[in-house]
Amino acid sequence: MNNTVVAPQSRVGQHFFMFAAVVMALQLVFGLVAAAQFIWPTLLFPASPFNIVRMLHINTLVVSLLAGFIGGTYFLVAEEGGGALHSERAARWNFWLFAGGIGAVVLGYLAIVVTGRWSLWLSEGREYIEAPRWADWAIIAVALFFLFNIWQSVSRRTGWNDITRMLVIGLGGLSFFYLFGMVFFANVAVDQYFWWWVIHLWVEGAWELIAAALYALLLIRLFDFPRERAAKYVYLEAGLVLFTGILGIGHHYYWIGTPSYWLTVGGVFSAIEPLPLLLMVFDALRIDRERRGVEHPNRLARAWIVAGVVLHFAGAGLWGFAQTLPSANRWSHGTQLTAAHGHIAFYGAYSMLIIALIYYALPRLRFGTDEYDQRRGWWAFWLMTSGMAIMTLALTVAGIVQIYLERMLGMPFPEVQSYLGLYYDIRLIGGVVMVLGIVLFLADVFALRAAQRHLRELKLAMA
Amino acid sequence: MIFLVWFSVLLLFAFLTLYVVWSLRADERLPIARLRATFFGGVIVFSAVFVGFTWHTLRVMPQSTHADQLTPAVRDGKLAWQKYVCIDCHTILGNGAYYASDLTQSWPRFVDRAGGDEIAARKAMITWLQHPPAPSASSRGMPRYAMSSTDAESIVAFLRWTSKIDTNGWPPKPLREPSPVLAAASSSPGAALFASNGCAGCHSIGQGRVIGPDLAGVGKRFDRDTMIAFISDPQVVYARERKSPLNEGYPAMPSLSVSPNDAAAIADYLIEKRGQS
Numbered sequence: 001m002n003n004t005v006v007a008p009q010s011r012v013g014q015h016f017f018m019f020a021a022v023v024m025a026l027q028l029v030f031g032l033v034a035a036a037q038f039i040w041p042t043l044l045f046p047a048s049p050f051n052i053v054r055m056l057h058i059n060t061l062v063v064s065l066l067a068g069f070i071g072g073t074y075f076l077v078a079e080e081g082g083g084a085l086h087s088e089r090a091a092r093w094n095f096w097l098f099a100g101g102i103g104a105v106v107l108g109y110l111a112i113v114v115t116g117r118w119s120l121w122l123s124e125g126r127e128y129i130e131a132p133r134w135a136d137w138a139i140i141a142v143a144l145f146f147l148f149n150i151w152q153s154v155s156r157r158t159g160w161n162d163i164t165r166m167l168v169i170g171l172g173g174l175s176f177f178y179l180f181g182m183v184f185f186a187n188v189a190v191d192q193y194f195w196w197w198v199i200h201l202w203v204e205g206a207w208e209l210i211a212a213a214l215y216a217l218l219l220i221r222l223f224d225f226p227r228e229r230a231a232k233y234v235y236l237e238a239g240l241v242l243f244t245g246i247l248g249i250g251h252h253y254y255w256i257g258t259p260s261y262w263l264t265v266g267g268v269f270s271a272i273e274p275l276p277l278l279l280m281v282f283d284a285l286r287i288d289r290e291r292r293g294v295e296h297p298n299r300l301a302r303a304w305i306v307a308g309v310v311l312h313f314a315g316a317g318l319w320g321f322a323q324t325l326p327s328a329n330r331w332s333h334g335t336q337l338t339a340a341h342g343h344i345a346f347y348g349a350y351s352m353l354i355i356a357l358i359y360y361a362l363p364r365l366r367f368g369t370d371e372y373d374q375r376r377g378w379w380a381f382w383l384m385t386s387g388m389a390i391m392t393l394a395l396t397v398a399g400i401v402q403i404y405l406e407r408m409l410g411m412p413f414p415e416v417q418s419y420l421g422l423y424y425d426i427r428l429i430g431g432v433v434m435v436l437g438i439v440l441f442l443a444d445v446f447a448l449r450a451a452q453r454h455l456r457e458l459k460l461a462m463a
Numbered sequence: 464m465i466f467l468v469w470f471s472v473l474l475l476f477a478f479l480t481l482y483v484v485w486s487l488r489a490d491e492r493l494p495i496a497r498l499r500a501t502f503f504g505g506v507i508v509f510s511a512v513f514v515g516f517t518w519h520t521l522r523v524m525p526q527s528t529h530a531d532q533l534t535p536a537v538r539d540g541k542l543a544w545q546k547y548v549c550i551d552c553h554t555i556l557g558n559g560a561y562y563a564s565d566l567t568q569s570w571p572r573f574v575d576r577a578g579g580d581e582i583a584a585r586k587a588m589i590t591w592l593q594h595p596p597a598p599s600a601s602s603r604g605m606p607r608y609a610m611s612s613t614d615a616e617s618i619v620a621f622l623r624w625t626s627k628i629d630t631n632g633w634p635p636k637p638l639r640e641p642s643p644v645l646a647a648a649s650s651s652p653g654a655a656l657f658a659s660n661g662c663a664g665c666h667s668i669g670q671g672r673v674i675g676p677d678l679a680g681v682g683k684r685f686d687r688d689t690m691i692a693f694i695s696d697p698q699v700v701y702a703r704e705r706k707s708p709l710n711e712g713y714p715a716m717p718s719l720s721v722s723p724n725d726a727a728a729i730a731d732y733l734i735e736k737r738g739q740s
Contacts, residue, residue, distance in 0.1 A: 038562070041598035049606035050562050051551035058551075118546050118608065125545030127559060162499065186538035188621075189528045189628055192556060193520065228495070235498040236486060239505055243478050246509045247471055247516075255633030256556045257528045258520050261468050263631065265516070268472050272479065279486065330635050334557030334565050410637025413564035414602065414674050418712070 005364055010078035012091040014365045016071025017358045019099055020064045021445040024351065025438045027060035032431045038424040048113050055123065055130050056109060061346060062128060063102050068354030069174075069210050070098070070146060073167060075361045076217045077150060080164065081157030090149045094142065101138045105131045126191075128199055129181040136182045143175040162231035163216050166238060170209030177201045189257030196252045203349075204245040204273070204316075211353055212237045215305070218360060222302050223291040233283065240276035248273045251324045255333060263326040270324040274317030284309040297370040297451075298363065300377045304356035307385060311348025319344055319392070331407045336420070337399025344392040352385075358445060366448050373449035376440050383437030390430030398423035464519055471512045478505050527629040540621025543614040552605075555625065557633065563603065568634065570619075570626040576663035576673075587661030588622070589615045594717035596665065596674065599707075602714040653732025656725050665716075668736050676710050682734035690733065694719075694726035 034053045037043050044053070078085045085091050108122040109130075123130045131139065150171065154164050181198040185191040216234045219225040250266025284306050296302065319341035323332040332338065363372040398420045406416040450458075481501065485493055524530070544550075552563040559565075570584070577583035592615040595605030610618075657663065665675035681690070693700045693709075697716040701707035708715040721729070 034562075040600070041603040042600060045598050045604070046607045049552075050603075051548045051560070051606065054551040054560050054562065055548060116607070116609075118548070120542065120546050123546075123548055125548040125550060127550045130548065130551075162495065186533055186541055187524070187528055187530055188541055188544075188555065188625055190521070190524055191541075192558060193517075193524070232493065232495055232498055235495070235502045236482060239478070239498070239502045240482055242502075243475060243505050243509055246506075246513050247475075249513070252558075253520070255630045256558075257524060257628040257630060259464070259523050259527070260631050261464050262516075262520075264468050265471060269475060272475065275479075330633060333633060334554045334559070334561065336561055339561055407635060408638050410639060412673055415672050417603070418601075 005369055006079050006083045007368060008075070008078065008361075008365055009084040010074065010088055010091070011365065012085070012088060012095055013071045013075030013078065013361055015092075015095045016067050016074065016098075017361060018445055019095070020067035020071055020354060021358060021442055023060050023067060023102075024064040024354075025442050027057060027064055028431070028435050028438050030054075030057035030060060032428070032435055035424070035428045035431045039421065039428060046116075052109060052113055056106070058128055059105075059109075059130060065207070065346075065350045065354060066174075067098070068350075068357060069171070069207075069214075070094075072214050072354065072357040072361075073150060073171065073210075075357070076214065077153050077158050077164065077167075080217070081153060081159070084157065085149070086153040086156045087149065090145075090152075094146050094149055097142045097145065101135065101142055104138075105135045108132065108135075126181070126195060129178075129195070133182065136178070140175065140178065140182075143178070147171060147175065163213050163234055166209055166234050167213035170206050170211075170213060173206030173209065174202060177206060192256045193253070193258065196249055200249045200252055201246075203346075204248060205242060207350065208241040208245065209238050211350065212241070214353060214357060215309075218301070218305055218356065219287060222296050222298060222305065222360065223287050224294045224296070225287060225291065237276055237280060240279065241273075244269050244273045244276065251329065254326050254329055267324070267326050271321065273324070274313065274321050277313040277317040280309050281313045298360060298372075298374075300374045300381065301356050301359040303378075303381060304352050304359060307381070308348055308352030308356060311344060311352060311385070311388075313348070315341065315344030315346070315348040315392070319396070331403050332399065335399045335402045335407070336395050336423075337403065340392050340395035340399055343395065344388060347388050355384075355441065362445065362448050367450055367454070369451075369454075371451040371454065373451055376449065377444050380437045380440040380444065383440065384434050385437075387430045387432070387434030387437060390433060391427050392430075394423045394426035394430060398427070464516075467512065467515055467519075471509075471516075474508060474512070529624070529627050532624060532627070534620065534624075536617045536620035537624040539613075540617035540619070540624075543610075543618050544621055546614075547606075547608055547610070556628070556630065563605075565634065566622055566625075567628075567630065568626055570623045573664060576667075577658045580658060583655070583658035585619055585623075586659045587664050588619045590661035590719060591664045592618055594719055596714040596717055599712075599714045601712045602674075604714045651728075651732055651735070653728040653730075653735075656721075656729050657732055660719055660721055660725070660729070662729070668733070675713055675716060678733055679736070682730075687727075687730055687734065690730040691723060691726045694729050695721050695723055 030053055033044065033048075034050060034057050037050050037053065074085065074091055112118055112122050121132055121134070124132050129136075147168070150168060154160060154168065158164055177198050180194045183194065185194065212234050216225075216230040219233075220227055220230050247265055248270040250262045251270040253262035253266060288302070288306050323329050323337055323341065359377060363370055366372070401420060401423070402416055405411045405419065406413060478501075485498070544555075549555075549566075550559040552560050554561060554565045554567075556567050557565060570588075573584040573588050574581055577587055589612065592608075592610050593612065595608065596602075597607070598604030665673055666678045667673050669677065669679035671677055685693070689700065693716075696718050698718055700709070701715065
């Protein structure tokens with residue numbers, strides 16, 4: 001039976017999961033502050049201007065996803081290998097180096113706030129990869145150390161198979177493409193050309209491979225999905241994602257000083273990018289229906305997975321497609337519509353997967369069983385997901401109005417923004433709802449409640 | 464390159480057909496070795512095509528971006544642009560944070576507002592960067608950068624150079640062309656000072672709101688002395704009136720250290736301008 005609980009001897013996954021959850025909560029708090037600054041521009045001024053808050057918001061996004069991927073990898077690789085890693089000690093070191101490095105970078109950002117001095121030693125000022133150059137080298141060193149640990153564990157304990165291989169390829173790609181963000185280009189167009197190698201080839205490349213492998217391992221566990229079929233599913237998904245995604249990078253090369261053939265390449269390839277995501281939805285719903293008979297007590301983790309796949313398609317597939325063709329992107333590029341797409345796509349594709357992983361692993365780590373009290377978790381699920389839906393819809397309407405007024409009628413940016421207040425208010429409400437949800441999620445991460453049945457048994461035993 | 468474009472598209476559809484057929488077939492009969500080989504083969508082929516495109520793109524980008532005009536000042540400007548984390552409010556080439564305006568075409572905007580006078584536009588932009596507007600209750604502003612004049616000058620060089628990149632026609636021309644904010648530089652000394660102090664970066668005269676209020680008819684709302692005091696140092700007037708900004712819904716005006724004489728000339732220009740419009 002695939003879903004028997006393996007006694008987890010390795011605890012390092014839990015460290016990373018807690019770290020990911022805390023950073024994700026911080027991400028939402030920074031997001032809330034940034035959303036509030038849209039409405040009250042003097043909030044926290046001059047101490048903490050919007051760009052610092054926003055930098056923290058998107059960097060905590062990246063860090064929480066990385067911590068989730070690393071934690072998920074350690075946890076599942078250990079579980080596949082009978083519960084332990086090759087070297088738990090090295091993995092612990094990995095955690096403290098990772099957390100320490102991130103802490104140092106954040107201290108640097110805060111130093112800007114405290115001293116009011118701006119410096120390339122504190123922030124490189126390039127979106128998503130603002131960490132300064134010295135931190136880049138530290139990040140690469142920690143990434144190599146992590147890869148080495150996983151390599152050892154897979155080689156010596158877990159064993160190489162189609163899924164573990166795909167996972168390691170994804171993680172290797174993640175580290176490799178980061179290197180292209182570590183070069184200075186005086187030419188801003190060339191800079192953006194290679195900046196997308198990091199961002200796009202992460203989000204629509206390497207990360208998708210990691211996600212596909214982690215999804216597959218969770219499907220095996222939570223739905224008792226046959227291993228052979230899961231491996232095939234990984235190849236089908238990963239293949240479609242990369243075949244459309246590698247040259248799909250062209251949708252970022254329409255307007256940045258690149259030749260015009262990118263309009264054709266980007267248009268054709270990215271138009272087909274939703275296809276694998278749609279297939280994933282069909283597969284997930286089919287598996288969910290087909291395997292409903294397969295009782296698994298962790299219904300909450302299953303819900304996060306299935307809903308994640310659906311929102312992944314909605315965010316990356318539908319919202320992405322809505323603006324990916326050059327004729328549409330010409331008008332929508334650089335507006336709130338892009339922000340709407342970014343929010344729901346990141347949440348659906350990656351944050352929900354990581355939350356699913358955490359909910360899968362937590363009861364096993366805490367209680368050595370798949371049974372736990374899920375009531376708080378369901379509240380977190382609905383609050384976070386509906387908060388994101390509110391936010392996305394509000395930003396979408398703001399984006400459409402902005403496109404009409406600014407791009408089509410040529411109204412100046414500040415005046416256009418003065419008409420978008422209502423949508424930013426609604427977005428803030430969505431943000432508040434999400435923060436309520438993540439508070440409940442954090443409560444579960446730090447103090448997961450045992451299932452009622454277990455408590456009763458415990459009481460009986462004590463009486 | 465056309466060949467490579469269509470080759471890659473054909474390749475995509477070949478792989479897609481294969482995958483769709485495989486997905487529809489009962490997957491038990493499909494040997495995994497075939498899937499594995501197709502995956503790795505496909506990744507290698509598409510990566511190779513991507514490398515080909517990249518090789519060509521990097522070869523033509525020096526022309527499309529006028530890299531020969533990329534002076535050391537432009538390079539320093541890009542470093543300053545990064546240092547002040549401009550990208551996490553603004554966008555450039557459409558990428559960034561959407562909290563503040565896209566700066567790809569900021570140079571031509573300033574030139575337009577200075578009536579086509581590039582020297583005045585440059586001065587105005589530097590003034591703007593060194594005295595950015597603070598946010599108000601209902602209007603966004605810039606952080607207090609205390610930017611050195613070297614940094615400000617190099618950022619202007621950077622934005623000027625960036626505005627000349629061939630972006631395949633982005634941002635698109637609006638469907639209705641907005642009327643130019645300042646039609647032509649007038650010959651009066653006040654008009655020249657209005658341009659060179661960067662007033663037009665925020666204000667129009669009779670063409671509607673930009674960042675600050677439209678100044679048409681401002682002479683009717685304030686007396687000449689108040690106007691001179693305000694132009695010399697708005698903070699003095701804000702303190703006196705206990706109101707900042709004076710106009711609800713706009714950011715407070717930065718102090719530009721305009722001498723009283725210059726301020727008087729600008730005030731006269733604004734009063735006289737009302738008579739014309």
